Amino acid sequence: xxxxxxxxxxxxxxxxxxxxxxxxxxxxxxxxxxxxxxxxxxxxxxxxxxxxxxxxxxxxxxxxxxxxxxxxxxxxxxxxxxxxxxxxxxxxxxxxxxxxxxxxxxxxxxxxxxxxxxxxxxxxxxxxxxxxxxxxxxxxxxxxxxxxxxxxxxxxxxxxxxxxxxxxxxxxxxxxxxxxxxxxxxxxxxxxxxxxxxxxxxxxxxxxxxxxxxxxxxxxxxxxxxxxxxxxxxxxxxxxxxxxxxxxxxxxxxxxxxxxxxxxxxxxxxxxxxxxxxxxxxxxxxxxxxxxxxxxxxxxxxxxxxxxxxxxxxxxxxxxxxxxxxxxxxxxxxxxxxxxxxxxxxxxxxxxxxxxxxxxxxxxxx
Numbered sequence: 001x002x003x004x005x006x007x008x009x010x011x012x013x014x015x016x017x018x019x020x021x022x023x024x025x026x027x028x029x030x031x032x033x034x035x036x037x038x039x040x041x042x043x044x045x046x047x048x049x050x051x052x053x054x055x056x057x058x059x060x061x062x063x064x065x066x067x068x069x070x071x072x073x074x075x076x077x078x079x080x081x082x083x084x085x086x087x088x089x090x091x092x093x094x095x096x097x098x099x100x101x102x103x104x105x106x107x108x109x110x111x112x113x114x115x116x117x118x119x120x121x122x123x124x125x126x127x128x129x130x131x132x133x134x135x136x137x138x139x140x141x142x143x144x145x146x147x148x149x150x151x152x153x154x155x156x157x158x159x160x161x162x163x164x165x166x167x168x169x170x171x172x173x174x175x176x177x178x179x180x181x182x183x184x185x186x187x188x189x190x191x192x193x194x195x196x197x198x199x200x201x202x203x204x205x206x207x208x209x210x211x212x213x214x215x216x217x218x219x220x221x222x223x224x225x226x227x228x229x230x231x232x233x234x235x236x237x238x239x240x241x242x243x244x245x246x247x248x249x250x251x252x253x254x255x256x257x258x259x260x261x262x263x264x265x266x267x268x269x270x271x272x273x274x275x276x277x278x279x280x281x282x283x284x285x286x287x288x289x290x291x292x293x294x295x296x297x298x299x300x301x302x303x304x305x306x307x308x309x310x311x312x313x314x315x316x317x318x319x320x321x322x323x324x325x326x327x328x329x330x331x332x333x334x335x336x337x338x339x340x341x342x343x344x345x346x347x348x349x350x351x352x353x354x355x356x357x358x359x360x361x362x363x364x365x366x
Contacts, residue, residue, distance in 0.1 A: 064175040065103035066159035066222050070167070071145045073138065074111040080327035081165035081320065082107055083360075086121045087353040088169040096172035103157040110145040124153050133240075139257045140243060142218065143236035150229050160228055162219045166320060167279075168294040168349055175222055176275050182223035184216040184272035185279045190258055191215060198248050202238055202263045213266040217258030220278055220293055227270060235264035283308055286340040294346050296320055306338020318347055330354045330361065 068089055072078045086105065093102040107123040109115065114125055126148035134140040146162070159175055176183035192199050192213035199210050218235065239260030242248040252259050265272065279293040283300045299321065301314030308314075316335055322328070332351055335343050354360045 063158055064101045065157045066101060066161045066175050066177075067103045067155050067157040067225075068105045068161045068163055069108055069146070069149065070106075070163040070165055070219075071108045071110055071142045072165050073141075074109065074113075074115040076326050077320075077324045078165050079115070079117055080323065082117065082121060083327075083357055084350060084353040085163070085165055085167055085169075087357055088349065092169040092172045100172060101175040102173060103159075104155075106149070106153070106155075108145045108149045110141045124149055126152075135243060137243065137254075137256070139254075140239055142257060143232060143239050143260065146228070146232045147236055150225070150232055155225060158225055160223055160225050162221045162223070162228075163293075164219050164295075166296050167220065168296065168346065169292065170280075170288050170294050170345065170349070171290060171292050173292045176273065176278060177222045177224070178273065180224055180227060182221055182227065182270065182272050183275050183278065184214060184221045186215045186274040186276060187217060187255075187258070188215075190217065190255065190262060192259075192262065195251060195259075198251055199259075199263065201245065201248065202241065203266055207266070212271070213262050214272045214274065216262050216265075216272055216274070217255065218261035221261075221272065227268075231261075231264050231268050231270065234267055235261045238264045238267070280342055282342040282346055283310065283340060285342055288342050288345050294342070294349070296346055300335075300339075300343045300346075302335060302339050302343075304336045306336050318343070318350075327360065328354065 070082065070085065072082050086107070089102070089105055093100050096102060105122050107117070107121045109123050109125050110128050112125065112127045114123070117123065126145050128134075128141050129144055159177060161173070192210050192215060196210045199213055203210065203213055223231075239257050242252065242256050242260055249256060277289075277291045279295050280288060280291045281295045281298060283298060285291075288294065296318075297320075299310070299317060299319030301309045301312060301317045301319070303309055303315050316333065316339075318332065318335075328350065330351070331354075332347055334347055
């Protein structure tokens with residue numbers, strides 16, 4: 001598959017710029033409320049517990065199945081995480097049975113060419129950004145990957161779950177969205193209000209308070225496909241503009257693309273149901289409980305007394321970055337006594353997956 005030319009992408013970005021400008025102008029001059037834009041003039045004030053469903057009285061209706069989509073590269077580091085993620089998707093979908101809201105699955109592979117996991121994991125190949133445009137920030141390819149996938153793929157489900165390779169389903173996941181209102185996980189480090197000066201570069205005051213920008217990233221998010229099709233090009237455009245702005249790039253760093261999605265959603269008048277039970281992040285979240293996804297982005301380092309030594313390599317550790325060039329071995333050692341249940345559960349789930357995925361140690365990861 002050929003790469004997209006820089007000229008094409010420049011024209012595409014210009015098109016998205018004018019589309020965003022027209023959108024902003026339309027909202028300024030036409031304040032009619034869209035069906036998926038709920039007033040926030042209540043005591044919640046856009047806080048992380050804002051629930052537009054409760055405010056609007058919306059109920060569950062219709063087909064609730066969602067398609068699981070995660071963006072990935074063909075690097076060994078991404079591949080082994082995708083294999084574990086797909087294993088637990090199948091396990092939890094089977095556990096939920098015929099009533100499951102979990103529909104199909106796609107690994108959106110933005111390497112521009114097929115790899116050796118195409119038969120193991122349902123995959124759809126899209127083009128990466130032109131060389132150098134991501135400036136080493138690989139996740140900038142994510143919105144561009146979704147734009148292409150949504151345009152070219154046949155997706156039967158009405159809803160999409162945007163997920164990531166380092167997600168593990170800990171419980172069967174229902175559709176947490178309600179009608180046109182998507183559901184998302186509130187990240188403690190996404191703080192639009194504390195970054196209002198920067199946010200206002202992309203979300204003008206005329207559109208409303210900065211609290212209209214939810215404290216979220218694009219993942220995990222369950223959203224109607226038709227709404228994501230509207231947001232995705234704006235998400236791509238805003239993310240590229242943010243990366244091009246030195247002040248924004250410095251302030252947002254590795255979470256820039258997450259802010260890009262949050263701002264793009266707000267530009268389209270879309271608010272999210274914020275669900276803390278959507279996900280947990282060991283070692284900070286101590287128990288799995290009824291939460292649905294384990295996100296193992298942080299390293300877990302402990303001494304043999306079971307005490308966290310975060311920032312210092314522990315006597316016992318599990319950190320995905322220890323396996324940049326290849327998959328973790330089977331049967332990882334379990335944490336010492338005293339380590340939180342969430343970490344123990346994560347390692348046990350990794351061990352179960354690696355023990356049952358065919359060819360775990362023999363399938364070439366490069």
